[in-house]
Amino acid sequence: MNNKEIKFSDEFLNAFVDNQIAAEEKSSAYSEISQDESLNRQVCELRKLHDLVQLAYRDPPAPPARAGASLNSHQARLRFGVAASVLLTLGIVLGSQIRMPSTSPSATAAPDTAAQHVAKNISLIKPFQAKAAAPADGKVRVASLQSMAVIPATEAPEPVPEPAIVQNEVPHNATTKVLVHLARDDADQLSQALDDIEGLLKHYSKARQSARVEVVVNGKGLELVRTDTSLFAARIQRLQREYDNLTFAACQNTIDRLAREQGIVVRLLPGVITIDSGMAEIMRRQNQGWAYLQV
Amino acid sequence: MDLLDFFLRSREAERALEQARTRLYRVAYAWCHNAALAEDLVQETLTKALRKSSQLRDPKARDAWLFTILANCFRDHFRKQRDMDDIDEIEISHETTPESESSRAEIVSMVRATIARLPEGQRQVVTLVDLEGFSYVEVAQILEVPIGTIMSRLCRARNAMKVILQPAMQQGPATSRAIRRIK
Numbered sequence: 001m002n003n004k005e006i007k008f009s010d011e012f013l014n015a016f017v018d019n020q021i022a023a024e025e026k027s028s029a030y031s032e033i034s035q036d037e038s039l040n041r042q043v044c045e046l047r048k049l050h051d052l053v054q055l056a057y058r059d060p061p062a063p064p065a066r067a068g069a070s071l072n073s074h075q076a077r078l079r080f081g082v083a084a085s086v087l088l089t090l091g092i093v094l095g096s097q098i099r100m101p102s103t104s105p106s107a108t109a110a111p112d113t114a115a116q117h118v119a120k121n122i123s124l125i126k127p128f129q130a131k132a133a134a135p136a137d138g139k140v141r142v143a144s145l146q147s148m149a150v151i152p153a154t155e156a157p158e159p160v161p162e163p164a165i166v167q168n169e170v171p172h173n174a175t176t177k178v179l180v181h182l183a184r185d186d187a188d189q190l191s192q193a194l195d196d197i198e199g200l201l202k203h204y205s206k207a208r209q210s211a212r213v214e215v216v217v218n219g220k221g222l223e224l225v226r227t228d229t230s231l232f233a234a235r236i237q238r239l240q241r242e243y244d245n246l247t248f249a250a251c252q253n254t255i256d257r258l259a260r261e262q263g264i265v266v267r268l269l270p271g272v273i274t275i276d277s278g279m280a281e282i283m284r285r286q287n288q289g290w291a292y293l294q295v
Numbered sequence: 296m297d298l299l300d301f302f303l304r305s306r307e308a309e310r311a312l313e314q315a316r317t318r319l320y321r322v323a324y325a326w327c328h329n330a331a332l333a334e335d336l337v338q339e340t341l342t343k344a345l346r347k348s349s350q351l352r353d354p355k356a357r358d359a360w361l362f363t364i365l366a367n368c369f370r371d372h373f374r375k376q377r378d379m380d381d382i383d384e385i386e387i388s389h390e391t392t393p394e395s396e397s398s399r400a401e402i403v404s405m406v407r408a409t410i411a412r413l414p415e416g417q418r419q420v421v422t423l424v425d426l427e428g429f430s431y432v433e434v435a436q437i438l439e440v441p442i443g444t445i446m447s448r449l450c451r452a453r454n455a456m457k458v459i460l461q462p463a464m465q466q467g468p469a470t471s472r473a474i475r476r477i478k
Contacts, residue, residue, distance in 0.1 A: 052406045
């Protein structure tokens with residue numbers, strides 16, 4: 001019996017169920033297992049677990065930005081980039097060899113429209129740049145967010161043969177990505193921030209615009225997503241239920257610091273994920289082209 | 296025509312990547328239980344795979360290679376991932392689901408919540424084995440850990456799941472229970 005227990009360890013039974021045992025060993029194990037009721041039951045349970053895991057993820061929730069679109073847009077960007085490079089090269093070659101008299105008037109007109117176009121596109125990240133000069137209360141109003149948000153939806157970028165502009169162009173179906181950074185614990189400000197976030201999400205949803213909003217909390221802002229301190233737990237859960245393109249991410253560094261310095265074991269609200277470092281996440285997201293808003 | 300051959304091969308690789316998207320997403324979702332993040336991880340994985348497609352020598356190993364990239368993306372994203380031990384709250388939120396929800400959906404959410412509760416390493420092993428059917432050797436390569444660790448993680452994960460899911464396993468999908476009873 002003891003021998004049997006060693007032979008049919010949990011690891012062995014798992015490997016047996018997962019078909020990871022050599023054929024001849026499996027067939028001898030099979031006859032022994034089928035004669036032992038207890039082993040038989042264990043194998044049945046393991047198979048059932050396997051079935052349950054498969055059942056649980058047969059239909060995972062659809063991603064916020066529909067699959068396929070992203071890779072296609074990546075490919076489209078790549079193709080656009082290649083086309084732009086070819087155009088640029090052609091332009092340089094032709095420009096250096098042929099001097100067209102008619103190009104000068106259009107050249108004088110172009111910078112103006114091009115500048116306007118760039119201004120429209122880079123206004124996506126304008127709130128971040130404007131932050132330095134923002135009022136001391138640090139609040140971001142929904143109105144300004146909405147005006148920012150409208151740009152990619154309503155302004156179908158016109159093809160402009162200037163490579164510098166092509167790089168800044170926002171594709172018509174691009175997903176707008178906004179990172180909201182919360183680092184304060186003031187209840188009024190947090191409430192206002194949630195209002196703003198909800199307003200933003202509502203706007204995107206109404207405009208049928210693909211968008212992602214990630215709320216990064218660190219420092220004192222972590223209180224917003226702690227089960228023991230959050231004043232807005234129900235609201236956060238409601239927002240998460242209503243908007244699957246909304247993510248709350250808590251800074252692990254802050255969690256560790258609280259444990260180290262104050263002995264607080266942080267428990268987060270359901271659905272809140274952790275990230276290694278809030279600051280690192282902000283940098284990463286900005287490098288990936290996300291708009292940044294601090295509240 | 297080397298150039299033509301190159302384009303044909305890269306197009307074929309792109310198509311294979313696109314086909315793998317659904318499977319990558321399913322596993323990524325099982326790892327993080329966040330649709331937006333899972334999509335992000337898959338996107339990052341596919342972008343890296345496209346960029347590094349020349350590194351893939353044996354097309355048969357494409358699946359394991361893709362999931363290795365996914366595991367790396369996941370690791371980078373959660374370098375200091377804690378265990379998701381706030382499962383109590385998750386269960387509470389599940390209790391609020393409408394009464395009309397079918398028992399199948401209840402089982403689905405219970406199993407997902409149980410998997411979310413597992414430590415990250417165990418969660419990855421269970422999903423790679425059960426969802427994707429990878430062999431232990433392949434999982435060891437994907438996660439870059441010894442095969443013995445894979446076996447013990449799988450064992451611990453399933454033991455823990457068994458304890459929590461006992462009621463669901465007894466309820467279970469009706470058809471499978473009937474078959475086992477007849478035997």
